[in-house]
Amino acid sequence: MRLTPRQQAVLDALRAEAAAQARPPTLVGLCALLGLRSRGSLHKHVRALIAAGLVEPLDPRYPGIRLIAQDPPADTLPFLGRIAAGRPIDALPQAETIQVPPHLRTAAPCYVLQVTGDSMCEAGILDGDYVVIEHRRSADNGAIVVALIRGEDTTLKRILQEPGQVTLFPANAALQPLRFAPQEVEIQGVLVGQMRAYR
Amino acid sequence: MRLTPRQQAVLDALRAEAAAQARPPTLVGLCALLGLRSRGSLHKHVRALIAAGLVEPLDPRYPGIRLIAQDPPADTLPFLGRIAAGRPIDALPQAETIQVPPHLRTAAPCYVLQVTGDSMCEAGILDGDYVVIEHRRSADNGAIVVALIRGEDTTLKRILQEPGQVTLFPANAALQPLRFAPQEVEIQGVLVGQMRAYR
DNA sequence: GATTCAGAGAACAGCAAGAGAACTTCAGCC
DNA sequence: GGCTGAAGTTCTCTTGCTGTTCTCTGAATC
Incomplete structure (x- = not known):
């Protein structure tokens, strides 16, 4: 109809x-x-x-x-735009969607962000890449996560959680690891897939 | 009509x-x-x-x-496996397929390969990545192409075509550019998209 | 001259869309 | 109970747009 x-x-x-x-x-x-x-x-x-x-x-x-x-079609995920400082992922409007093949996502709820900057370039994650993020509040050490820092900055980094300290590792020799108190870092999701278009 | x-x-x-x-x-x-x-x-x-x-x-x-x-471009493309030395792409059996979102492909015929090795790691293309290749016999200089060398080796490299010489550039400081006579290099496709699954 | 293509314009039918009136139902309140 | 107001429902009427068909005219081509 x-x-x-x-x-x-x-x-x-x-x-x-x-x-x-x-x-x-x-x-x-x-x-x-x-x-x-x-x-x-x-x-x-x-x-x-x-x-x-x-x-x-x-x-x-x-x-x-x-x-x-x-429920949206299985192969379509919300596209929440570029990773922008100062905006918790949850607060972003869920306007756009983007097609994601099933092998790049998990069964859990996922969303897609576009990467800004080259802080993860040595992990093969370049400026402009699309990353598929599984929406989770926790992550294993060594995983690449979307983290909200002090409620202000959202960033994509590899995480190491130790007693009393959380370290976020960039994958770029020019940048230093960032250390925070556990309560300063809120995990907003874990990287499960990645896409890049060459145009 | x-x-x-x-x-x-x-x-x-x-x-x-x-x-x-x-x-x-x-x-x-x-x-x-x-x-x-x-x-x-x-x-x-x-x-x-x-x-x-x-x-x-x-x-x-x-x-x-x-x-x-x-009819919209099908979201399923032939998956021709890992880039394997000594086998022209055309000769590979077209058994498997893989799902590819439309923004990672072009309207022209495309296929998918899985990358072997780290020769393009500085371009953000890592071992195990899936690359979407548009099936073409020619490419612009600077494009990343699938090239068949002397009918023996298939490789993914950035190409520079000059009169009388074709150079294939890896994206890895440990490797040297490879120079060939034009007739030794056969372009089998151009990189148009890339996918990576983190598991 | 015959044919084809293209455009103008008139006339028509169908229907979505909106306005507005009248109605029912229900909850809250005295 | 009876009143009131809000919300939803149904109806008629009007308007204007959209598509359709038709005739007539002019230009180009064979």
Whole structure:
């Protein structure tokens, strides 16, 4: 079943709201978002989305328009952009996705980042590479992890966890290992795959 | 069925729009693009393109003129195994396949090899990496190519083609560039993508 | 002259989209 | 109970866009 342009716009607005808001929007709220004055008009579109299986049937006892949760295609992972200082991974919007072959990921939830800088170049991880990260809060020593440092900087490094001290090793002779107290370093995922396009 | 010049122009405009715009153009929009004043005139051309199987039949309920979707490049490519000395790529049995995301390949025929050795490690290509190779007989200078040397050895190197001499550069300070007569080197493909799994 | 191609323009039908009115249901409150 | 307001539902009416078909005209070609 194909959506009309307006139905697609309603669906897009619903998705944007679902990402931003805790409460699902009502017909009135969605009307305001879309610049409509008539609930009746909007209701027609919502009915079409329900028929298409994209929106839950409405229940007046529990107001609000809810999207049907749909698992994304298996070979598509959220692409969270370049590793940017000062932004915890969780806070990034999950807008884009990128195709990842199954042998580059694990069964656990994964996401994709694009590498910035050459701090891991001796490990064959270059500026611009795409890395597949398994979302985990812990890692084995020697693994390459995405680490959030003091809630400020996100970085990709090889990790060594010892009692009272965590060391992050770059793979670049020009750079020094970084030592932190354990509570300063938050592991946000472990490197499980890597992709590079030559253009 | 052959297209008239004007039909070809309409098709070209449609392709340009499809690449640039999210929404497919309507008759009115395409008229503006082509400098036409009459939807009726344009409709004749579109009808011819539909008959030629290049454009989807129009449906007023879902406005817009859509090109027939070209079959997308398959996401499965032949996996020809590890780069092995003494075997031309063409001769390898095409038994296995491997999944490759579209952004790591080109529209041309491609295949996948697994890298043996560290001769390209400074280019971020490590032992065990999977490389996506576009099947070509020629390459630009500076490209990383799969080259068959004297019909014996297959290798992955950066290429420099000069009059009377072809040089293959490893990316490893421990190794020397290799110089050959042009007829000794046969290009079997150009590196377009790369994948690595961490296990 | 006949044919083909291209464009202009008129007229038409279909339908998405919106406005707005009237209705039901339900929860909260006095 | 009865009132009120919010939310959802159904309906009619209107508008405007989109695609469609048609005729007429002009230019180029054989």
